Structure formats: structure tokens, C-alpha cells
Amino acid sequence: MKRSLEHIEYKENTEALARFAKALGHPTRIAILKHLDKQSCCFTGDLVDVFPLAQSTISQHLKELKNAGLIQGELKSPKIKYCINQENWKIAKSLFKEFFD
Amino acid sequence: MKRSLEHIEYKENTEALARFAKALGHPTRIAILKHLDKQSCCFTGDLVDVFPLAQSTISQHLKELKNAGLIQGELKSPKIKYCINQENWKIAKSLFKEFFD
DNA sequence: TATTCTTATCGTAAAGATACGATTGGTTTT
DNA sequence: AAAACCAATCGTATCTTTACGATAAGAATA
Numbered sequence: 001m002k003r004s005l006e007h008i009e010y011k012e013n014t015e016a017l018a019r020f021a022k023a024l025g026h027p028t029r030i031a032i033l034k035h036l037d038k039q040s041c042c043f044t045g046d047l048v049d050v051f052p053l054a055q056s057t058i059s060q061h062l063k064e065l066k067n068a069g070l071i072q073g074e075l076k077s078p079k080i081k082y083c084i085n086q087e088n089w090k091i092a093k094s095l096f097k098e099f100f101d
Numbered sequence: 102m103k104r105s106l107e108h109i110e111y112k113e114n115t116e117a118l119a120r121f122a123k124a125l126g127h128p129t130r131i132a133i134l135k136h137l138d139k140q141s142c143c144f145t146g147d148l149v150d151v152f153p154l155a156q157s158t159i160s161q162h163l164k165e166l167k168n169a170g171l172i173q174g175e176l177k178s179p180k181i182k183y184c185i186n187q188e189n190w191k192i193a194k195s196l197f198k199e200f201f202d
Numbered sequence: 203t204a205t206t207c208t209t210a211t212c213g214t215a216a217a218g219a220t221a222c223g224a225t226t227g228g229t230t231t232t
Numbered sequence: 233a234a235a236a237c238c239a240a241t242c243g244t245a246t247c248t249t250t251a252c253g254a255t256a257a258g259a260a261t262a
Contacts, residue, residue, distance in 0.1 A: 008153060010128045014135070018128040025123030026220085027111045030200070034115070037202075044239055052109060054222055059240055061220090078229045078238055093201040099131070100194040101138075127250085145209055155252055160210055162250090179208050179259050 017099055020092040023068030028053065029061050033084070036071065041083040043076075118200055121193040124169030129154065130162050134185070137172065142184040144177075 010018075024030060028051060035050065036042060044062065048055050062082060065071045069088035073080045125131060129152060136151065137143060145163065149156050163183060166172045170189035174181045 008129070010132055014131045015128045018126055018131045021122045021131070022126030025119055025126040027116045027119040028109070028220095030115045030119045030122070031111055034200075045237095048239095055239075056223075056241080057221055063240080064219095073239095075229095078231095078236095080239065089201070096197045096201065099135075100190070100197065129250095146207095149209095156209075157211080157253075158251055164210080165249095176259090179206095181209065 013095060013098070016091075017095045019068055020070070020095065023064055023070055026061070029065055032058075032061060032065065033070065036082060036084055041081050043079045043081060045079065114196060114199070117192075118196045120169060121171070121196065124165055124171055127162070130166055133159075133162060133166065134171065137183060137185055142182050144180045144182055146180065 024033075031051070032047060035047065039046075044055070044058060047058050047062075051058060062071065062073070066073060069085055070092065071082050072085045073082050075081075125134075132152070133148060136148065140147075145156070145159060148159050148163075152159060163172065163174070167174060170186055171193065172183050173186045174183050176182075
């Protein structure tokens with residue numbers, strides 16, 4: 001991608017909202033979050049059983065959701081328990097709500 | 102991208118929501134929609150003046166928003182007037198609302 | 203008819219996203 | 233200590249996205 005030399009300045013909420021939206025921009029990640037919301041929490045292995053995708057692919061999607069702040073992982077040896085990050089979830093929720101009026 | 106041979110089946114709303122989210126997944130497109138919402142409608146040229154991006158780049162973002170169904174264009178010769186697609190906007194709004202509870 | 207105005211599209215380049223298998227790293231169990 | 237288990241990361245291939253300038257297409261104006 002040929003980038004503009006100058007960094008475009010958006011209003012603060014604009015970039016935050018776009019970041020959340022981008023993380024939600026893949027059906028697998030939406031499905032993971034729905035699953036997480038229903039189960040409250042779950043392990044990576046559970047998702048590998050649910051989706052016809054390689055373990056590494058699931059892991060990659062989880063990483064993106066984590067980077068966006070929408071989920072968080074907690075070591076429950078030998079597994080990792082993933083849950084919704086409630087704090088950021090609220091922020092995302094309010095940003096979308098505000099955006100759509 | 103090496104694709105799975107099989108097409109993954111998601112629930113209907115999952116794909117629809119991901120499609121909307123993907124369209125919102127860029128700060129410029131969020132900013133365009135905010136501008137469109139405030140102004141009610143606008144022309145391509147207005148946006149070119151507002152953002153430090155090439156005309157062709159703006160046009161490409163508008164195309165994506167149009168493909169996602171979030172906006173619609175109307176020929177007002179010699180310009181094109183873009184507005185929010187209220188019908189689909191409502192659908193997107195309700196999908197996000199339902200998703201976040 | 204020629205010119206101008208406005209926007210879409212084409213061609214292209216660089217970066218990012220998505221998928222996989224294989225490997226690694228850290229725990230737990232044997 | 234060895235084996236087994238779970239998940240992250242690495243390396244790789246391919247497709248998509250984002251950006252630009254240049255060109256084309258359409259209608260209005262001179």
C-alpha cells in the first residue's frame with residue numbers, strides 16, 4: 001500500500017471505532033465472540049472443534065480480537081481461558097451506539 | 102490466501118454483521134459516514150476537499166460503502182449526491198445493537 | 203462542436219489479511 | 233526424565249486492501 005506521507009488526523013473516536021469495526025469485520029471473529037458471549041468463556045480447543053479451521057488459524061483470530069481489546073486470555077493450565085473483555089466491550093458498545101445515534 | 106475447500110456456514114446474521122463491520126473498518130470511511138450524517142448528504146468533491154486523499158481514493162471508499170449498502174448515490178448533474186441508505190442503516194444499527202446486547 | 207467539470211475506473215505498487223502445516227514453548231502427567 | 237497435551241508462533245502462499253496518477257465517461261456550458 002502506498003501510504004500518504006502525512007498521517008491523517010481523525011477525531012479520536014473515529015480511529016477507535018474503526019479499530020473495533022475492523023476486528024469485527026470477519027464472520028469467524030463474529031462467531032467466536034457470539035460463542036464466547038453465550039458460553040461466557042471458552043478455551044481455544046473448544047473453538048477448534050466448532051469451526052472447520054486449523055488450530056493456527058483460530059489462534060490468529062483470537063490474537064486479533066485480543067489486540068483489539070475485545071477479549072482477554074487467562075492461563076488455566078494447561079489451557080487458556082478466553083473471555084470477553086467487559087471493560088472494552090462497553091466502550092465498543094457505546095461507540096457504535098453513538099455512531100448509529 | 103489459501104482457502105478452505107468447503108465454504109463455512111455461518112448463521113445468516115453473522116455474515117451480514119461482518120460485512121457491515123468490514124465496511125466500517127477504516128477511519129476514512131467512518132469519517133465519511135459521520136460527515137454524511139451531519140450534512141445529510143454531500144458530493145464526492147466535498148469529501149476530496151475535506152480529506153488529504155486523492156480523488157480516486159475517496160471514490161474507492163465511496164464504492165465500498167455503496168457495495169456494503171450503507172450509502173447510495175444519486176445523479177445531480179454534473180455531480181453525484183451521496184446520502185446514507187436509511188433502510189440498510191437501520192438494519193446495520195439493529196444488527197450491532199443485537200450483537201452488543 | 204469543443205471545452206470544462208465531475209466522478210468512476212484502470213493500472214500499478216506496496217502492505218495487510220487469511221489460511222495452512224510445522225515447529226516451539228510451557229505445563230501436566232506418566 | 234520422558235511423553236503428552238495445549239496453544240502460540242514461524243514460515244509460506246495467495247488474495248485483498250489501500251493508495252496513487254492517469255485515463256475515460258458523462259453531462260453541462262461556451
